[in-house]
Amino acid sequence: MGNKLSGKDFIKLGFPQNNSINIVLGQIQRYRKKEKKQTIINEAKEVLLAPEKYIGDGIWGKVAEGLIKPVEVRLHELKNTRSPFSIFGENEIDEQAKFQLYDSLKLPISVKGALMPDAHSGYGLPIGGVLATDNAVIPYGVGVDIGCRMSLSVFDLPANFLKGKSHQLLSILNEQTKFGMYETHKIKADHQIFEDDLFNEIPILKSLKNKAYQQLGTSGGGNHFVEFGIVKLDVVKPEWNLIPGEYIAVLSHSGSRGLGANIAKHYTYLASKQCPLPKQVQHLAWLDLDTHDGQEYWAAMNLAGEYAKACHDDIHRRIAKALGKRIVFNIENHHNFAWKEMVDGVERIVHRKGATPAGKGVLGIIPGSMTANGYIVEGLGNELSINSASHGAGRKFSRAKCKSTITKSLLNSQIKDAGIELIGGSVDEAPFAYKNIKTVMNLQTELVKVLGTFTPKIVRMDK
Structure with a gap:
């Protein structure tokens, strides 16, 4: 018997000559290729004899599913009509973003959609798009940066604390925050998230645990930031x-780092193989939540969301410690995620790709640009928006256009005129690149109530 496993080995064991053999070979190649052939054969025998015992198992669960009830792989046709939808701030939204929403509404699993006033085109769902589906999750409907979120910590320090302290606060941001792919903290902080059993039960998570540990408390590149500012x-x-007034606060924006990006890549690939779609909507391939991969993605997505929160918590803990002050309260929210929520009286999967949860009484943060106010908001629970609001001002110009039209000197002059001190930052994040946040907020007064504002003063971004 050779060392390499083949389909013939599993046919000899009694596996049916269908896709279950491809599944088992794929799982072994992905997760067990370094193990002895006989060990794999012995385990496969047990799975074949009692597949029901292995449902949910990280390695053999998908094989067991293939033996009991194989996932049907077939080309899905789009519906002739769109599911109901609402668009807020239509005149501020580019046509491509609208067409991306329209396409998503023709998916057989779609039941309702909405577009927020900060929306612009993206991959799959547009940024600022909200889509409710029937028992199915779309990895690209969540986005690559799973659990990308806002976190605002307010200190019992008056706004005038900033006077004469900018050098100290610049140093804190320089020393206590890390950005991009390669910066990590020299002194790592442990966190209970790493005790989660999923890191051992799901192979893709097990392979990413060390990366997640290394990147805890760090921020991504692009539009991610940590800012000192004044909350009113x-x-x-x-x-x-x-009491009502003006206080010092820290606002951060980032997601689940390499952990979330690799989860998104892995399950997007699996979805594309299981759910062939017409070319214009191929990024919207979904996973049925009654399947092994659907359940596994859902668990991994939620863990990535908790990890994103842990990163923000660590960032704010480090800054508070360096500042020598206690955080009085914190407001936070995801804006790249999927939730199980009631939509028109039925439980649905609600994807918010660049949209803030705005159920009745739900608190959230909607940032502007590095020179524009952000807003503390309370959701009004508008069912037309599927209980959602914008996640920011939204891009007016693409990154490529910014790089070709905005110079570093123009960015610096904009920053200086606004009285902002900036560490890092690139031309594609210039305030000029974004829509007017006041306009966006005026277009969603039926979605959220404004409780206060955040004015950035010292901004740290990736270089």
């Missing part, structure tokens, strides 16, 4: 233990 509270919640 017009309305306060009793639990905040503050």
Whole structure:
């Protein structure tokens, strides 16, 4: 018997001559290729004898599913009519973003959609797109940066604390934040997230655990940031233990780093193989939540969301410690994620790709640009928007256009005129690249109520 496993080995064991053999070979190649052939054969015998015992297993669960109830792979046709939808701020949204939403509404699994006023075109779902589906999750409907989120920590420090302290606060951001693919903290912080059993049960997560540990408390590139600024509270919640006024705060924007990106890549590939679609919507391939891969992605996505939160918590902990002050309250929200929510009385999977949850009473943060105010908001629970709002101002110009039309000197002059101190930052994140946040907020007064604003003062981004 040779060392390399082939389909014939599994036919000899009694595996049916169908796609189950391709599945088992794929799983072994992906996760067990360094192990002895006989060990694999012995395990495969057990799976064949009692596949029901292996449902949900990280390695053999997909094989067991193929033996009991194989996933049907067939070309899915689009519906002739779109599911119901609403667009907020239509005149501020590019046509390509609208057409991307229209295409997504023709998927057989789609039940309802919405487009936020900061929307612009993306891959699959547009950025600012919200889509409710029937028992199916679209990896590209969540996005590559799973769990990308906002986190705002407010200190019981008056706004005038900033006077004469800019050098100290610049140093804190320089020393306590890390950005991009390669910067990590020299002194790592452990976190209970790494005790989660999923890191051992799901092979893709097991392979990414060390990377996640290395990147804990760091931020991505692009439009991700950590900022010192001034929060102006017009309305306060009793639990905040503050009176209306202006306070020092830290605002951060980032996601699940390499962990989320690799989860997205892995399950997008699996979805594309299981769910062939017409070319114009191939990025919208989905995973049925009643399948092994659908369940596994859902678990991995939620873990990535918790990891993104852990990164923000670590960033804010480090900054608070360096500042020597206690955080009075924190507001945070995902804006690249999928949730199980009630939509028109039925539980659906709600994808928000660049959209803020805005259910009734739900708090969130909607940032502007590095020179424009962000907003603390409370959701109004508008069913037309599927309980959602914008996730920011939204891009007006693509990154490529920014790089060809905006110079570093123009960026620096814009920053200086706004009284902002900037560490890092690139021309494709210039304020000029974004829509007017005030216009965007005026277009969603029926979606959220504004409780306060955040004015950036010292901004740290990737170089």
